[in-house]
Amino acid sequence: MTEIGPIFIFMIFDYAIIGAGASGSLLASSLLSHEHFSGCSLLIIDRPGEAYKDRTWCFWSDKPHPLDHLVSHRWSMIYAGDAQHPTYQSIAPYTYQLIKGADFHHHFRPLIKADNRVHWVDGEALMLTEDEQHVTIKTDGDSFSAYRVFDSRFDYEQLMQSKRYPVLQQHFVGLFVKTKVPSFNPDQALFMDFSVHQKGNTRFMYVLPTAADQALVEYTLFSHERLSRQAYLNEIESYLANRGITDYEVTQTEEGSIPMSCYPLWQKHSSRIIPIGLGAGWAKPSTGFTFDRTVVRVQRLVRALIKGHSLDSVQQKDRFWFYDLLLLDILDQQNHLGASIFTRLFQRRKPQLILKFLGEKTHFLQELSIMAANKPWPFLKAFFVRLFKGF
Ligand SMILES: Cc1cc2nc3c(=O)[nH]c(=O)nc-3n(C[C@H](O)[C@H](O)[C@H](O)COP(=O)(O)OP(=O)(O)OC[C@H]3O[C@@H](n4cnc5c(N)ncnc54)[C@H](O)[C@@H]3O)c2cc1C
Numbered sequence: 552m553t554e555i556g557p558i559f560i561f562m563i564f565d566y567a568i569i570g571a572g573a574s575g576s577l578l579a580s581s582l583l584s585h586e587h588f589s590g591c592s593l594l595i596i597d598r599p600g601e602a603y604k605d606r607t608w609c610f611w612s613d614k615p616h617p618l619d620h621l622v623s624h625r626w627s628m629i630y631a632g633d634a635q636h637p638t639y640q641s642i643a644p645y646t647y648q649l650i651k652g653a654d655f656h657h658h659f660r661p662l663i664k665a666d667n668r669v670h671w672v673d674g675e676a677l678m679l680t681e682d683e684q685h686v687t688i689k690t691d692g693d694s695f696s697a698y699r700v701f702d703s704r705f706d707y708e709q710l711m712q713s714k715r716y717p718v719l720q721q722h723f724v725g726l727f728v729k730t731k732v733p734s735f736n737p738d739q740a741l742f743m744d745f746s747v748h749q750k751g752n753t754r755f756m757y758v759l760p761t762a763a764d765q766a767l768v769e770y771t772l773f774s775h776e777r778l779s780r781q782a783y784l785n786e787i788e789s790y791l792a793n794r795g796i797t798d799y800e801v802t803q804t805e806e807g808s809i810p811m812s813c814y815p816l817w818q819k820h821s822s823r824i825i826p827i828g829l830g831a832g833w834a835k836p837s838t839g840f841t842f843d844r845t846v847v848r849v850q851r852l853v854r855a856l857i858k859g860h861s862l863d864s865v866q867q868k869d870r871f872w873f874y875d876l877l878l879l880d881i882l883d884q885q886n887h888l889g890a891s892i893f894t895r896l897f898q899r900r901k902p903q904l905i906l907k908f909l910g911e912k913t914h915f916l917q918e919l920s921i922m923a924a925n926k927p928w929p930f931l932k933a934f935f936v937r938l939f940k941g942f
Pocket residue numbers: 569570571572573574575596597598602603605606607608609610674675676677703704705805806807808809827828829830839840841842843
C-alpha cells in the first residue's frame with residue numbers, strides 16, 4: 552500500500568479508476584491527453600504486483616494506429632481450420648499484430664504516474680459506497696472519494712446472476728517455447744488449429760511464431776469449465792511432439808479465462824460508478840477478443856463524457872451482439888460444434904471478410920454471406936429457442 556498524505560484522504564477526486572490494466576491505462580491516458588480534463592484530478596488504484604505484465608494482446612488492423620510503436624510482431628498470413636497441414640492465406644491489407652503486456656505498461660505507467668493530476672495508489676479496492684454527492688472507495692489501506700469511478704474489476708459471479716444468457720469461457724494456457732532448431736514460420740499465425748481432439752468441446756491450438764525458433768503455443772477452449780493446468784500442458788506437449796518438436800525450452804507462460812457471454816454488464820452502471828473493460832462486457836462474446844474493442848470503447852466513453860452524452864453510446868445490444876448470442880446459444884447446448892462452424896467459415900469465405908465481420912465493420916449483405924457459409928439448421932434452431940427465452 553502506497554504512503555498517502557492526509558490531504559488525498561480528505562479531497563474528492565474528479566475521477567477515479569480502479570485497475571490500471573488494459574482498459575484502466577487506456578482510459579487514464581485518454582483522459583489525461585484531452586484538454587477538456589486539463590483541470591481534473593484523477594485517482595488510480597491498482598492491485599500491487601507484477602501480474603499486469605503477464606499477457607500478450609493480439610488484434611488485427613488494416614491501418615496505422617496510435618499503438619503502432621508498441622507492436623512487437625505482425626503476421627501477414629493466418630490459418631483457421633481442422634486440416635493436419637494448414638494452408639495459410641494472406642490477410643492483406645490486414646496484419647495480425649502483437650503487443651506485449653510488459654511493453655504496454657512500460658509505456659503507459661510512467662506517463663500516467665508522472666502527470667501531476669494523478670494520484671496513484673498501489674492497493675486493493677475492497678468496497679464502493681455511493682451517495683448523492685460522491686463515491687467512497689474503501690481500500691485495504693485508506694479510503695478515498697471521487698465524483699465518478701471507472702471500475703475495471705471483473706468477477707464471473709456477476710455474469711452468473713443471469714439465467715437468460717449462457718456463460719462460457721475462452722480459457723487457455725500458453726507456453727512461449729524456444730526450439731533448438733528452426734521449427735516455425737514467423738510470417739504465419741495459426742489462428743485456430745482444430746485438428747486437436749475436440750473431446751466434446753470446442754478446442755484448438757493457437758500458435759504465434761515470432762522467430763524461426765520461437766513461438767507462443769496456446770491450448771484454448773471455448774467451453775463452460777476450465778481444465779486442470781496439467782491437462783493444457785499435456786496437450787501442448789503432445790501437439791509439439793506430433794510435429795517433431797521435442798527439443799525446446801519454455802521461456803515464459805501465460806494463462807487466462809476470458810468471459811464469453813452476451814449478458815449486458817455495461818448496463819449495470821449508475822451516474823457515478825461506471826464499469827469498464829471485462830467488467831463492462833467489453834470482451835467479444837463469440838471470440839474473447841477484447842483489446843481493440845477496449846481501444847474503441849475508451850474513445851466512445853471519453854467522447855460521451857466530454858459531450859455530456861448518455862453512456863449508452865459506448866456499447867449497445869446491436870446486431871453483432873445478436874450474432875454473438877446465437878453462436879453462444881449453439882455452443883452452450885452443443886459445445887462440440889465450434890470446430891465445424893469456424894472451419895466451414897474459413898473454408899468458404901475470405902479471411903479478410905471474416906476479420907471484418909469479427910471486427911463488427913461489415914454491412915448487412917456481407918453478414919448474410921457470412922451466415923450462408925454454414926449449415927443453417929443449428930442457427931435457426933438457436934434463433935427460435937431464443938425467441939422464447941427473450942433477448
Ligand atoms: C493471458 C491473456 C491473454 C489475452 N490475450 C488477448 C489477446 O490476444 N487479444 C485480445 O483482444 N484480448 C486478450 N485478452 C483479453 C483481454 O484483452 C485482457 O483480459 C485485458 O487485459 C482486459 O482488460 P481489463 O482492463 O478489463 O482487465 P485487466 O487488464 O486485467 O486489468 C484489470 C486491472 O485491475 C487490477 N485489479 C483487479 N482487482 C482490483 C482491485 N480490487 N483493486 C485494485 N485493482 C484491481 C488488476 O491488477 C489489473 O491491473 C487476454 C487475456 C489474458 C488473461
